[in-house]
Amino acid sequence: MDPKKRLEELHKEAFKNFDEYVKAKGKLEKEHQEKLHEAKTNWQNAWNKLIEAMMVLERLEI
Incomplete structure (x- = not known):
């Protein structure tokens, strides 16, 4: 699996789990x-910066 896609899945899963945790607290x-x-x-801003950095690295083919 593409690392970028896997990171996206992990991000979505973590966000979902976080929301569920908060809802469980009342x-x-x-x-x-x-x-x-x-x-x-x-959290979302940090995620966006990570994706930007990954895009730059991809363009530089590092």
């Missing part, structure tokens, strides 16, 4: 919801 206070939203945004 209702969160507003402050915690905001922190959770910020953490998910940071």
Whole structure:
């Protein structure tokens, strides 16, 4: 399997598991919801940077 596709699958699975974990914990206070939203945004931004770096490396054929 292509490493990029495998990473994408792992990313989606981790995000899904994270959401399920949060739902299992029940209702969160507003402050915690905001922190959770910020953490998910940071996670997605980090993922996007990783994909960008992989694309650059692919173009350079490294």
